[in-house]
Amino acid sequence: MGLNFDLTEEQAAIAKLAREFADEVVAPGAGQRDKTGEFPLELVKQMGKLGFFGIPFSEAYGGMGGDTVSYALAVEEISRADASLGITLAAHCSIGMGPVYYFGTEEQKQKWLPAAARGESLASFGLTEPGAGSDSAGTRTTAVRAGDHYVINGSKSFITNAYYCRYIVCTAVTAPGKGHKGISALIVPNPTEGFSIGPAYEKMGLHASDTRPLYFDNVHVPAENLLGSEGEGFRQFMVTLDGGRISIGAMAVGIAQAALDAALKYAKERVQFGQSISKFQAIQFKLADMAMEVEMARMMVLKAAWLKDQGRPFTREGAMAKLFASEAATRAANQAIQIHGGSGYMEDFPVSRFWRDAKLTEIGEGTSEIQRIVIAKQLGC
Amino acid sequence: MEILVLLKQTFDTEAKITVKDGHVVDDDVTLVINPYDEYAVEEALKLREAQGGAVTVVSVGTDRVEEALRRALAMGADEAVLVEAPAGADELTVAHALAEWASAKQWDIVLAGNVSVDSGAGQVALRFAEVLGLPHVAAALKLEVGDGKAVVHRDAEGDTEVLEVTLPTLVTAQQGLNEPRYPSVPGIMKAKRKTIARVTPAAPVAAATVVQSVFQAQQNRRNTMIKGSPAEQAQQLVQLLRGEAKVV
Ligand SMILES: Cc1cc2nc3c(=O)[nH]c(=O)nc-3n(C[C@H](O)[C@H](O)[C@H](O)COP(=O)(O)OP(=O)(O)OC[C@H]3O[C@@H](n4cnc5c(N)ncnc54)[C@H](O)[C@@H]3O)c2cc1C
Numbered sequence: 341m342g343l344n345f346d347l348t349e350e351q352a353a354i355a356k357l358a359r360e361f362a363d364e365v366v367a368p369g370a371g372q373r374d375k376t377g378e379f380p381l382e383l384v385k386q387m388g389k390l391g392f393f394g395i396p397f398s399e400a401y402g403g404m405g406g407d408t409v410s411y412a413l414a415v416e417e418i419s420r421a422d423a424s425l426g427i428t429l430a431a432h433c434s435i436g437m438g439p440v441y442y443f444g445t446e447e448q449k450q451k452w453l454p455a456a457a458r459g460e461s462l463a464s465f466g467l468t469e470p471g472a473g474s475d476s477a478g479t480r481t482t483a484v485r486a487g488d489h490y491v492i493n494g495s496k497s498f499i500t501n502a503y504y505c506r507y508i509v510c511t512a513v514t515a516p517g518k519g520h521k522g523i524s525a526l527i528v529p530n531p532t533e534g535f536s537i538g539p540a541y542e543k544m545g546l547h548a549s550d551t552r553p554l555y556f557d558n559v560h561v562p563a564e565n566l567l568g569s570e571g572e573g574f575r576q577f578m579v580t581l582d583g584g585r586i587s588i589g590a591m592a593v594g595i596a597q598a599a600l601d602a603a604l605k606y607a608k609e610r611v612q613f614g615q616s617i618s619k620f621q622a623i624q625f626k627l628a629d630m631a632m633e634v635e636m637a638r639m640m641v642l643k644a645a646w647l648k649d650q651g652r653p654f655t656r657e658g659a660m661a662k663l664f665a666s667e668a669a670t671r672a673a674n675q676a677i678q679i680h681g682g683s684g685y686m687e688d689f690p691v692s693r694f695w696r697d698a699k700l701t702e703i704g705e706g707t708s709e710i711q712r713i714v715i716a717k718q719l720g721c
Numbered sequence: 722m723e724i725l726v727l728l729k730q731t732f733d734t735e736a737k738i739t740v741k742d743g744h745v746v747d748d749d750v751t752l753v754i755n756p757y758d759e760y761a762v763e764e765a766l767k768l769r770e771a772q773g774g775a776v777t778v779v780s781v782g783t784d785r786v787e788e789a790l791r792r793a794l795a796m797g798a799d800e801a802v803l804v805e806a807p808a809g810a811d812e813l814t815v816a817h818a819l820a821e822w823a824s825a826k827q828w829d830i831v832l833a834g835n836v837s838v839d840s841g842a843g844q845v846a847l848r849f850a851e852v853l854g855l856p857h858v859a860a861a862l863k864l865e866v867g868d869g870k871a872v873v874h875r876d877a878e879g880d881t882e883v884l885e886v887t888l889p890t891l892v893t894a895q896q897g898l899n900e901p902r903y904p905s906v907p908g909i910m911k912a913k914r915k916t917i918a919r920v921t922p923a924a925p926v927a928a929a930t931v932v933q934s935v936f937q938a939q940q941n942r943r944n945t946m947i948k949g950s951p952a953e954q955a956q957q958l959v960q961l962l963r964g965e966a967k968v969v
Binding site for chain 1: 788791792795903904905906907908909910912913
């Protein structure tokens with residue numbers, strides 16, 4: 341069959357479940373959680389029981405046997421109601437579980453994945469360091485082999501789900517002087533002696549997601565916790581991020597949709613100069629642009645997800661989807677504030693939250709600049 | 722315990738209803754499990770979880786009904802059956818079609834919704850029970866099953882009536898009986914692999930009623946703007962609610 345935009349029955353059913361759950365259970369407290377910064381552990385548990393945290397993983401490892409398209413649809417719906425919960429889900433699946441799922445041995449997968457897939461505990465991904473952000477090969481954290489152990493020293497920054505994780509997959513230099521070829525990935529159980537999790541950052545947005553620094557002070561992990569072989573860490577993490585971009589793109593689509601929904605509703609209700617402001621062409625054009633960009637972003641995200649499900653290359657499409665969706669989300673949230681006028685500037689309306697939350701999607705898992713570099717490289721530059 | 726749930730697919734309660742050429746158009750609307758039937762599915766699942774057994778859901782309708790049946794499977798039902806709707810079916814036809822299929826098996830309890838939110842006739846479940854000679858209790862708010870009996874707290878126009886009935890029996894669900902669960906992701910994946918049995922009624926019973934016409938209800942909306950200070954507005958509002966609307 342040629343081009344066909346229909347979802348399969350189970351993709352549609354998972355999207356519907358996510359939509360209902362987002363509207364009925366997630367949305368009501370989202371604004372309040374944004375104010376208090378409280379991490380919604382109960383919601384995470386509930387989502388775990390419903391299977392949200394294992395959608396794209398095989399049943400052999402406790403997953404649901406679903407696909408990337410279903411997973412992206414779920415991340416979009418949850419993020420539409422609460423992007424904090426969206427990133428919790430996206431980071432857990434794509435970059436927390438992803439490396440173990442794609443590069444772990446059978447034993448590692450059996451040991452770490454089932455509880456994570458059921459959402460009983462979360463998984464984290466530790467790449468970023470104070471001195472290694474976009475330049476992730478600049479990793480300074482070291483792992484030194486000592487008998488049947490590795491001893492890890494260093495630190496990581498901005499790590500999502502850190503406080504609630506049962507394990508973190510992190511990069512560390514095992515062969516100094518070899519650049520990215522000297523970087524390896526290790527699974528660090530939480531808790532482990534010498535491994536400490538710092539206080540939560542005070543963030544601009546995504547207040548109800550957990551982001552913290554991590555410190556490694558002579559942390560011993562068994563050598564069997566090495567992912568793949570020494571020196572493969574950088575490549576493993578880049579492949580993981582390729583997949584992660586689909587979910588950050590989906591998260592951005594959810595926020596953009598929320599911004600459009602809020603702006604459209606407000607524009608129809610708000611009366612100025614004797615008519616609803618949605619009758620003004622200036623407002624209509626903004627709404628039309630937002631709707632168009634949401635549609636385009638969603639198509640791009642779903643196409644990248646579909647390519648991944650087909651086992652085809654998707655680096656280029658994933659980077660494009662993430663780049664376009666994230667910038668579209670920020671634009672949509674920005675215009676949603678504008679359409680709300682002064683009310684948009686007030687925290688009583690959700691649109692400023694959308695804007696604060698959307699901005700992260702232009703930064704996390706590769707900034708917009710890095711996405712453009714990835715795309716240009718794919719073009720052969 | 723063999724539990725049967727009679728289930729109808731209806732319009733989403735928020736769907737916009739359009740009537741064209743004397744028929745309700747359903748091409749573009751979202752269809753859902755009739756909300757009262759969803760209570761019945763939930764109660765059936767709870768019964769099975771407490772006492773063991775199997776839950777079968779059955780519906781009369783067209784291909785589209787599969788979606789509603791799959792949702793019941795995703796919620797946790799064990800089996801689903803789709804009985805093809807005989808042409809020109811009314812409540813009598815549907816009740817007989819269901820009964821014809823159901824009579825081949827022994828059921829301990831049959832659950833259904835009190836009414837469907839579309840036609841709102843509240844006929845099919847009770848007629849079904851009559852055809853099969855089962856005792857029936859409508860509008861349950863609470864159901865306890867044990868020792869071959871069911872104790873049903875039923876909504877009697879706002880009061881609660883408590884009845885004891887011997888199994889097998891049919892009970893219909895009222896809003897408040899329970900809070901239906903979400904279908905889980907593993908439930909959705911499992912439901913995908915199940916086959917929905919298809920049945921064609923061998924001896925359909927002709928409809929006893931004829932729909933003469935279907936038309937869009939006219940709603941005359943009136944707005945009254947209340948002016949004045951907040952205190953005056955409140956006073957006027959109370960007067961209007963008392964005097965005109967007669968609701969307080
Ligand atoms: C809420 C949140 C959650 C996060 N979660 C995680 C997590 O779970 N795990 C994890 O490992 N990391 C996480 N991060 C870190 C995130 O991935 C990094 O912040 C991001 O990759 C950017 O790195 P940086 O902050 O060091 O910025 P820098 O790399 O210092 O970038 C600063 C600016 O310079 C630009 N720049 C850098 N290099 C180039 C170049 N070559 N060409 C052009 N421009 C360039 C960037 O685009 C950016 O505009 C998270 C961050 C946030 C804010």
